[in-house]
Amino acid sequence: MRGFREKAGPALLAIVAASLLALPTASLAKKKNSEPETQPAAQAPAQAAPQAAAPGKAGAPAPSGAVAMIGDTPITDTELTEQAANQLQRLKSQEYDIKRRVLEDLITKKLIEKEAAARGISVDELNKAEIEAKxxxxxxxxxxxxxxxNKARFGDKPEADVMKTMIEPSLKQQRINQRRTEFLSELRAKAQVKVLLEPPRITVDVGSAAVKGPKDAPVTIVEFSDYQ
Incomplete structure (x- = not known):
């Protein structure tokens, strides 16, 4: 036995070594075979390009001068203006009244400033000299x-107090306002003020109605009458 072990030792070692070398390869092959094969991802089908919508009536441009559309029927700006004519005319009259009032204030302000500058004094000094003093x-x-x-309105208040504290200041302010109007009229005439702001006007078609006076008169007066 001992002799056999000694003789068989090298051969047995060679067999064991060969087995050990073969194990990693077999294990790797087994592991590789056990894993499922990964398939390449399928590409998503390309989306078709959206089709352009066919032009219809909704996309058609509105007629010139239209402010609204009811289906294919337009509402024009001319029709809208005719329906709102009365309201628009009132607005124009209000606009003119505001502009004219502000214009008069500007004219007054500039006239007084110009006169004060010409005299070499302040506006307050001019008002005192030409309005309050006069x-x-x-x-x-x-x-x-x-x-x-107006005695009944004053009740039991003493007459002297009423005339001094109520009547006299009121009458004095009236005189000052009257003098201011006169002074401004003098300044307007001196400066030759011309107001060029035109008031709103309405063109009235008289048609075949009876007319008196020249047709090209600068002012036309129309009388509306209801005959029964």
């Missing part, structure tokens, strides 16, 4: 007349 004084007779005409 306003007519209030007389006792005028105060008495106003008191007697």
């Amino acid at each position: 306003a007519p004084a209030v007389t006792d007779e005028e105060k008495k007349t106003v008191y007697e005409a």
Whole structure:
């Protein structure tokens, strides 16, 4: 036995070594065979390009001058203006009144500033010299007349107090306002003021109605009458 072991030792070692070398390869092959094969991802089918919508009536441009469309029927700006004519005319009149009022204030302001600059004084000094100083004084007779005409309104208040604290200041302010109007009229005439702002006008077609006066008159007066 001992002799056999010694003789068989090298051969047995060779067999064992060969088995050990073969194990990793077999294990790797077994593992590789056990894993499912990965298939390449399928490409998604290309989406078809969207088809352009066929042009219809909804995409057609509106007629010139249309402000609304009811199906194929337009509502024109001319029709809208005719229906709103009365309301629009009132707005134009209000606009003119506002502009004219502001224009008069601007004219007054510039006239007074121009006159004050020409005299080399301030606007306040001009107002005192031409308006307050030149306003007519209030007389006792005028105060008495106003008191007697409105005596019932003053009740039991003393006559002297009423004339001094109520009637005299009121009459004085009236005189100042009157003098301011006169002074501004003088300045307007001196500066030759011309108002070029035109008021709104309405063209009235008289048709075959009776007309008196020249057809090219600058002003036409139309009388509306209801005959029964």
